Amino acid sequence: MEVGGESSAVRPAGGDSSSCSGTHSSTYTPGASPVSSSCGFHPPGASELDEEARAKKLGHVRGLLEEFCSHAGANVEALIERWLSEMDAAWVHLAGHDSRQLPQLTRSWILALRDIKDSIFAYIDGLCGEDDSTSHSQPALSEFSRFVESTILKMLPFVDVIVALNNTVASSGSEHIVAAAAETQTKLQALIQVRDALSTASEEIQFWPHSSLYYQESTRMVDDMSDLLSSQLGKLDKAIWDTVDEIRNGIMDASRAAAACLSPDIHELTRSVISCIKLLDTNYVLLSRIAYEAARHGTFVPEIKNKAPLTSLIIEMFSCLEGKLVAMLQSFQHDSLGFLFLINNSHFVWQQLHPMFDLEFPMAVLNRRIADYIQSYLQVSWGPVLSCLYNDPRPLRLGRYRFGFEFQKVHTTQRLWKVPDPELRARLRKAIAKKITSGYAKFLEDNRATTTPRVTPQELDEMVQEIFEG
Known part of the structure; x- marks a missing residue:
């Protein structure tokens, strides 16, 4: 027995685990012959004493x-x-x-x-x-x-x-x-x-x-x-x-509660729900049996019929959290900040839960949604910056000036925004650089006869690497 620790039982390899009797299994059979009375006998799992x-x-x-x-x-x-x-x-x-x-x-x-x-x-x-x-x-x-x-x-x-x-x-x-x-x-x-x-x-x-x-x-x-x-x-x-x-x-109540968000960082509700799901997964064998009994007696009605009751419960919690995060998008004054909030929180959820094999399909869907959130963020945040080069009716020089002004404004603001995960931060910077730097380089190439660049694409790329530090 691990004192003060979590159950170390391993989840069955799939399907309904309702046959599991608890966090431990015993080889004892009621009515069997008593254990032999040899001196120094130690029962399996007993604390070892010298x-x-x-x-x-x-x-x-x-x-x-x-x-x-x-x-x-x-x-x-x-x-x-x-x-x-x-x-x-x-x-x-x-x-x-x-x-x-x-x-x-x-x-x-x-x-x-x-x-x-x-x-x-x-x-x-x-x-x-x-x-x-x-x-x-x-x-x-x-x-x-x-x-x-x-x-x-x-x-x-x-x-x-x-x-x-x-x-x-x-x-x-x-x-x-x-x-x-x-x-x-x-x-x-x-x-x-x-x-x-x-x-x-x-x-x-x-x-x-x-x-x-x-x-x-x-x-x-x-x-x-x-x-x-x-x-x-x-x-x-x-x-x-x-x-x-x-x-x-409580999670269902939270999914209906209104909340205003000011930061794109990981929300406390996200951390709370993920912590709960991981606790359920860590003790899956015991809790799966208990959830199965609750479903059998009608005190719990799983929404997903082809999954074990506890797995259905975990997916319900995940879905509630995902819906709440999307609803929070409305509370942000700027869509770009809201989409960054969705990216941060959704990536954190995926990062924490994707090792669970029972959530393989929901996590694949979530991963595609993260990619969509990134594209939406790029469009609302950096799309207007790039459009200054092509959609400004003024002369090219003024268009470049407008591009530089808008780029600097967005860059200054988003340097203060936080993306806590280094891998995600690098992924976002790469996506921004690809959109802005390649777009600017193409513009310079198309107008090289009439344009003298005040800043190079490489310099823009270096500036992009400074954002999201918080």
């Missing part, structure tokens, strides 16, 4: 267990609180946390759950390696099972805490759509990480060794622990889908 660390952890949990067996009531509660405090997780059952603390709290919770897993395994593994006379002197496994169950029960309310935090965000309205979307994505990441940790713990429990002396008790403990953890997965699945749906609705 012998010294395992012995230290075993000694510590035995000491805690002896205290647990010799006390009752409030003292037991205090003992569990102390153990959680040692793992920096004494807060896990408390509500009222600031949502901005959620990433840190989630990481702390996952680390604590891993530590508890390691401690449980170290204890059972220790029993497997001892002879009967030594084992009889140890506290009964049933007492250990109660101790572990009490500890995990103290851990599980954190699931309710993050679900409650998510509901708080979901009811916040759409006044600050982008800020709310970023906060909701943080909650979604936390929910996915907690679910991933619980799923991993539940699956790894199935591989715990069974002491031959305590076979029935250890089997019962494995079943109880598995049921205790698995019971939370359905709750998390629902909370995850509710959060995904809230993000989707």
